[in-house]
Amino acid sequence: MGPFRFLLLFFFLGVVAAESPQTILRTTTQAVAASAFAYDHLYCDSWRLSVETNNARFWRTVPFRCSEFVQEYMSGARYASDTDIVVDESLAFARSVQIANDGNDAWIFDVDETLLSNVPYYAINGFGTKVFNETSFNEWVDKARAPALAASLRLYEELLVSGFQIILLTGRNEAQRKVTVENLLHAGYHSWRSLIFREDSDMGKPAVVFKSGRRAELEGQGFRILASSGDQWSDLLGFPMAQRSFKHPNPMYYIG
Amino acid sequence: MGPFRFLLLFFFLGVVAAESPQTILRTTTQAVAASAFAYDHLYCDSWRLSVETNNARFWRTVPFRCSEFVQEYMSGARYASDTDIVVDESLAFARSVQIANDGNDAWIFDVDETLLSNVPYYAINGFGTKVFNETSFNEWVDKARAPALAASLRLYEELLVSGFQIILLTGRNEAQRKVTVENLLHAGYHSWRSLIFREDSDMGKPAVVFKSGRRAELEGQGFRILASSGDQWSDLLGFPMAQRSFKHPNPMYYIG
Structure with a gap:
């Protein structure tokens, strides 16, 4: 499953739960958080692959993100x-x-x-x-x-x-x-x-x-x-x- | 995101949607499908890593699953x-x-x-x-x-x-x-x-x-x-x- 499919699911949950403007605001915030999460996940999975294949070398610590x-x-x-x-x-x-x-x-x-x-x-x-x-x-x-x-x-x-x-x-x-x-x-x-x-x-x-x-x-x-x-x-x-x-x-x- | 978290989400969707025994049956089937999907995804991600790190060699085709x-x-x-x-x-x-x-x-x-x-x-x-x-x-x-x-x-x-x-x-x-x-x-x-x-x-x-x-x-x-x-x-x-x-x-x- 790609992270973007997860993101779609998250939106779907948000839409289902939307009953008032406040709820919509909250679910939008959740979606933005999910988007940042998905983006970092994609990056970090690629970073990990670069570590495991020896493309990344001489790194001192795991990237903060x-x-x-x-x-x-x-x-x-x-x-x-x-x-x-x-x-x-x-x-x-x-x-x-x-x-x-x-x-x-x-x-x-x-x-x-x-x-x-x-x-x-x-x-x-x-x-x-x-x-x-x-x-x-x-x-x-x-x-x-x-x-x-x-x-x-x-x-x-x-x-x-x-x-x-x-x-x-x-x-x-x-x-x-x-x-x-x-x-x-x-x-x-x-x-x-x-x-x-x-x-x-x-x-x-x-x-x-x-x-x-x-x-x-x-x-x-x-x-x-x-x-x-x-x-x-x-x-x-x-x-x-x-x-x-x-x-x-x-x-x-x-x-x- | 681990696939198991996805599975939990899927269950949650199922529970929200459950309105009749037939619906419950259908969502259970979906959950089983999601479980097999999550299991294969975990395996295939590990298989891919073994390919990229040269642990797996001499393979002829992508595993069917x-x-x-x-x-x-x-x-x-x-x-x-x-x-x-x-x-x-x-x-x-x-x-x-x-x-x-x-x-x-x-x-x-x-x-x-x-x-x-x-x-x-x-x-x-x-x-x-x-x-x-x-x-x-x-x-x-x-x-x-x-x-x-x-x-x-x-x-x-x-x-x-x-x-x-x-x-x-x-x-x-x-x-x-x-x-x-x-x-x-x-x-x-x-x-x-x-x-x-x-x-x-x-x-x-x-x-x-x-x-x-x-x-x-x-x-x-x-x-x-x-x-x-x-x-x-x-x-x-x-x-x-x-x-x-x-x-x-x-x-x-x-x-x-």
């Missing part, structure tokens, strides 16, 4: 649906692959907004409309209570059973290893082959350099990187790339 | 809005670039669904729900009457004025050069530096191999490929990549 849109997207059925479809596509690929028995068929996962959801944190911190606050975010990470993204847990479990080696490659720091392991286990993840953090020597590297560098090392160790899953294009791009890359949705923040 | 969705998307305000935002992001990048005066700063464009719109053809051929028919599509191409995508023409004109060398790289065949030039000129495009088609020796190559191979040749000729614009990921991926890639929307067909 899209704050309600992103909140509704993240809290409603759309984020869950979008994540479900990513996982369905991932599983379709996984099932098409012949796994060797040498323990070298790897699937790489990012952690934040890919396996774990920080929505409980962002829900009380503006859903991406505020500039990233490292101090308060690290306090949230230290609690180790980020829930699993349900669809990702479904994917993870099937990959494990299928014999994929699961490698977690996160932009979190080595100093956060203990709480991260605790959080992953608490959320239901287990049996990963390795969990790779940023070391001191990686500080200051763009994420895409850090992550593609680690993929090169993994290939050097004999792994065949069949797939990567991440909510940022910097999880996926750079040389070497996985055979297939799966972009999970995230309109709340950008990491270059 | 999404035929109305794609028709509405392509015909309504959303396709135009999405294309507008891609162009806004492209121009923001173009304006940030310092152009050298050596005539080597290149911007590569794909043609179909990037500069020219084949919507008039697809509108009478199922909007991607039918398997691609090369014969009828080539008849359409021979007419040389595909209109410009308005936003792309706006981008193209500003790039020319800014001193970019514009290179058109299309999957069309060399045999279609004459009608393609005629169509591009008719649609308002002009002054490209070169227009590259598939030669006989490129037949059978996947698009991504053909196009990245041509980019390598262009770099060999001294071009700096600052950006690529295309509606297919096979226009953009592969080595070498442009400094920035801009994915234009296209939920109607897939080229690998």
